[in-house]
Amino acid sequence: MKDFAALYSMLDETTKTNAKIEALAGYFQKAAPADAAWAVSFLIGRKPKRLIEVRKLAEWASREAGVPDWMFGECYQAVGDLAETIALLLPPAAGSTTLPLHFWVEERLLPLQQLEEAAQRELMLEAWRGMDDRQRLVWNKLITGAFRVGVSQNLVVRGLSAATGLDAAVLAHRLMGDWQPTPQFWETFIGIERRDEDVSRPYPFCLAHPLDGPVEELGPIAEWQAEWKWDGIRAQLVRRQRRTYLWSRGEELITDRFPEIEAAGSVLADGAVLDGEILPWKHGLPLPFAQMQRRVGRKIITDRILSEVPVVLLAFDLLELDGEDVRERELRWRRARLEEVAAPAAPGILLSPLVEAASWEELAARRTEARRRHVEGLMLKRRESPYRVGRRRGDWWKWKIQPYAVDAVLIYAQPGNGRRASLFTDYTFGVWEGGQLVPFAKAYSGLTDEEIRRVDAFVRANTQARHGPVRAVKPELVFELHFEGIQRSGRHRSGVAVRFPRIARWRTDKKPEDADTVETIKALLPPQ
Amino acid sequence: MLEINTCGLYCAAGGFHIDPWKPAPRAVITHAHSDHACPGSEAYLCAAASRQLVAARVGEDARIETMEYGETRDLGGVRLSLHPAGHILGSCQARLERNGEVWVVSGDYKVQPDTTCPAFEPLRCHVFVTESTFGLPIYRWPPQAEVFGEIDAWWRANREAGRTSVLLVYPLGKAQRVLAGIDCSAGPVAARASVERFNALYRQAGIALPGTRPPAGVPPGALVLAPPWTIPPAWFRRLGPVSTGMVSGWMRIRGTRRRRSLDRGFVLSDHADWPGLLQAIEATGAERVRVTHGYRYPLVRWLRERGLDAQAFETRYTAEQDETGSEDVEEIS
Structure with missing residues (x-):
């Protein structure tokens, strides 16, 4: 666990590809087969099923840290990552674990699923108490199934190739399909001869x-x-x-x-x-x-x-x-x-x-x-x-084929549902006609979560009128919309209907007056 | 004793503001960061050790009076004295006493040791006005010797790999604390002009700092101190291969480091961490606590749940959580 946590830090602490490959190679050269197999598995994004409810983890960590639940919430908002919030909140570490990665995964992490809640809690507290800050972060990431460290599968393969001297394409292929992270897997994986027992194994695409x-x-x-x-x-x-x-x-x-x-x-x-x-x-x-x-x-x-x-x-x-x-x-x-x-x-x-x-x-x-x-x-x-x-x-x-592209202004917003509930994520966009913005298309997708949060904040701060759940907002934000087809429509105020409209990007470089007009959009219509 | 008016924290009885954010007739300045030392006031009063730094902010021709730490002065029946806050050179807490009631305004402070300024002095008071920049329990600083050791190791590893180490530091306070703390025998140390300006003022004040040179033409493997705000890419290119690091309390959170695409984040702050805030508040014995810039509301709620009369003070100091991850915001000089 020590070496794996150190590897995690090294990968996390550099933005340079070569440094990442070097760190990976260094780890795999030293790692015991049982640890290396698990490390590969986690690094290429395989994860165990969610083992413990997030709410419980937060509760146990809060009690251990001596803070109330509301304070955990405040901290989580500042950090934005559950595993990290817990690692930062726990009382200062007394030491670090010298037990290997495969022990923590096989003897602690995987059995969690079979345990009663009280025993799960005991196990988690014992784990936290025995680990230092870095190990806690990695451990929490494994437990929450959110282990990501900014390396692509391709990069992991290059690191493995550097560690073993084997061809990257061969290794990439051996990582495909259904395999279990065991020492036997690792031995076969880094073997010179291909002893391919997995009949189902596909090739890298x-x-x-x-x-x-x-x-x-x-x-x-x-x-x-x-x-x-x-x-x-x-x-x-x-x-x-x-x-x-x-x-x-x-x-x-x-x-x-x-x-x-x-x-x-x-x-x-x-x-x-x-x-x-x-x-x-x-x-x-x-x-x-x-x-x-x-x-x-x-x-x-x-x-x-x-x-x-x-x-x-x-x-x-x-x-x-x-x-x-x-x-x-x-x-x-x-x-x-x-x-x-x-x-x-x-x-x-x-x-x-x-x-x-x-x-x-x-x-x-x-x-x-x-x-x-x-x-x-x-x-x-x-x-x-x-x-x-x-x-x-x-x-x-x-x-x-090139999608059609138009710059339009956000004029109405309403909250989405599911994962997007309580956020303003469903938007109506307008384009200019005779000095006025007329509704032109609705679009729901295309923004990142971060952008959605920013648009949501804008909507809340710039609401000009409410019609039920719909907010009319100050016409200020410009977006590039893409769509696949366009036809005349008597039912739309703009006179055109479009197919599959979506947000291509937020044009922070444009002002509302730079948006397109109904006239320019009508020019996209196929000749009659 | 104190209220917030349009210019800032105001003591009506004494006729002075503390760290006003707009020009005021008389300004008591806790320290020389730009969000606390605003130019244009008619008269300034600050700790003697802060004089040159405050003058650098508000202008050489401003009227600046000074007091030694612990010296008292009567202003309209208010006994004012200034005491070390441990934040940067010349930083102080302002102690106000009138008719037996004592208020202490912390300014910015830390309780960790710092060889470039006298240590924070705990003061008993009835009302404590505290900052809360890092007012969440996730903010806990590692021992500074450990952090200096990490910076040394990073610099040495870079030097061996032929890379220049660019360390982003707040130019006033942090830069000098780092310079005094790390092992500068590893190679030449350079500082951008905006950092060097304050190095010079520290040296004038008698603080021993290792020698620094301008960054132009430094050999690979040098350490270059630069301010945390945007640096022209062309400047970076001239340095050849670099590794970037930043020294800030915000580096405790991976996200702030990653948003800036920094190679390394070193957790070292001139503000109190959560245990430091609680320790300082408790040491005052104050039953009333007024919380200024930072994570005001969590700290207020925490203190109230522990039976204190705590309230948020709405101030405009900007050392708050800052999206760019820089600890303090300063004009680009």
């Missing part, structure tokens, strides 16, 4: 960068493969030893949620891994993503939902064939094999079609079909490229 320059700069179009960019759930289908596994990009096993894809997988030849996108699909087109959320949210998949929101896997890459890792092969080869592999599949697996064009101009023209096809734009992939690990520039680009 290759991710695309947004295209940021003119498309012509990519060179001859013949070197590029174009596909539609789907707006669904990125997934890998693993077919091994006559079983099918479906993994999300968040490395969650989601096979059970999509029985139609699992069924389609059983038709595939053994030893195949497909990369693709899961989409709600009807009549040859994707359904709106909101429909997908109806599927994802539920544990029990009823026949009704299966028929209302059927899903497919649109496969676009092949990572394993006949049990062999083919990621180093060229895309053009992988695509050809994919077409053979996916051909016999049941309706749950479709081949993501290629978008053919003889020139960039022609491709740009086809890209304008995107809205009609309910896709986000195009993907451009270099035909010669291997399947890479993570987000690298150069081989995969996403060429999204």
Whole structure:
């Protein structure tokens, strides 16, 4: 625990990538296998289920610190982090623990769940009393499941690579899928030979960068493969030893949620891994993503939902064939094999079609079909490229269609619900017409929590009138709104209706008079 | 004895303000931070040790009278004396006595030791007017020797890695306390002009400080003291590879350090921490406590729950919690 807490401090105390990698490498070189396994697990963001209610933790810590609950609340407001508030409030530490990380996790943290409340409290107090400030912070973060220390999985892998001398891509792959943080895992993980017993293990996903320059700069179009960019759930289908596994990009096993894809997988030849996108699909087109959320949210998949929101896997890459890792092969080869592999599949697996064009101009023209096809734009992939690990520039680009953008002024606000209850989070925006701001669109999403707090404070301080829960506010804040479609409307005062409006960013650099006018927005309407 | 008027904390009987935030006929100044020493008053009264620092704030040609610590003076029937507050060089508490009633205005204070100014002097009184900058129990300072040791170790590690250590410190008080506390044998120490200005005044007052030089052209591995407010990026670039640290009580909270993207935060303050505030309040024996700038309401409620007559005093001192994480706000000089 001492070394792990020290590692946490080192990672927390620098903003420099190299220093973080050095700290990680130093830790993993020294750590015992049982500790290293847990450390990796926590660092890449795996966490135990919430073990104790926050309210109880706060109460026990307050009593231990000799402060009333209201004072805990004041302190929490100043700190903004539960684990840290507790660590700062507890009486000064008398010493520090020399017991290793795996002891604290296996003998103390994991058993918490089975204990009665009184015993939980005893255990927590004993832990706090035996730890120094840094250890308490880390311990609290583990207990509250909020262990985050500003290192990405990629950075952890680079640290591991520096510690072991093994290739980062190999390590990234070994971290995928379902494994338990045991000394045995660690020994296999850092072993030279790959002894891969996990049949379900997916590969690290290759991710695309947004295209940021003119498309012509990519060179001859013949070197590029174009596909539609789907707006669904990125997934890998693993077919091994006559079983099918479906993994999300968040490395969650989601096979059970999509029985139609699992069924389609059983038709595939053994030893195949497909990369693709899961989409709600009807009549040859994707359904709106909101429909997908109806599927994802539920544990029990009823026949009704299966028929209302059927899903497919649109496969676009092949990572394993006949049990062999083919990621180093060229895309053009992988695509050809994919077409053979996916051909016999049941309706749950479709081949993501290629978008053919003889020139960039022609491709740009086809890209304008995107809205009609309910896709986000195009993907451009270099035909010669291997399947890479993570987000690298150069081989995969996403060429999204530009959303429409308008600057508008916040004119009304009302409180949201759920997590956003009691905060003003639902906004109406206005644009200028004849010297007046007329309501133009409502938007609920797009701001960070911090921005929401600031807008909320603004609304409270600048309310000009109340209509039920709706506040009319001083027209002062300007936001850039994005939306996907625009059409004429007789029912809207601005004369136009827009699709999927959302807040792109807060334009603190603009004044209300800089916002757009109804006239400029009407110019965006498609010709009649 | 004291009330708040438009200029600040006012003693009507004595005809003087204490640390007025607007020009007043007569101002008693507890210390030379800009939110306590505002220019434009007709006459100033401060501790002798504070004279040069106050003059640097309010102007050399201002009318400044001084008193030694413990010396008393009668102002309209109010017996006024000034006593060390342990905050910075020349800082004082103001003790006011009239018809047997004693009030003490703490100004800003700390109870930790500081080699650059005399220690806080506990005074018995009926009414204690206390600051509350760090008035929450999460604020508890580590021993300063430990913090100086951390700064030394950070600087040495940077020097070995060929990096310059840029330490953000409040230029008046904190900078000199740090200079006097750390081990300056590790290499050259430079100070930005806004810091050096106060180093010079401290040296004139007879406080021994290690030598400092201007930052231009310092070799890699040096320590550079700079004020906590925004520094032009071009200035940073000239220093080559750097590690940044900040010395402030606010560094107790990770969030304040992380918001500023600092590499290191060192927890050292010239204000009292929570135990320090409670210890100071108790030592006065006061039954009435008036709480000024900081976490007023939590401290007031805490004291009331312990049977004291506590109230918040609305003042405009700005050493309060500050989004930028700087401990005091000063004009950019």
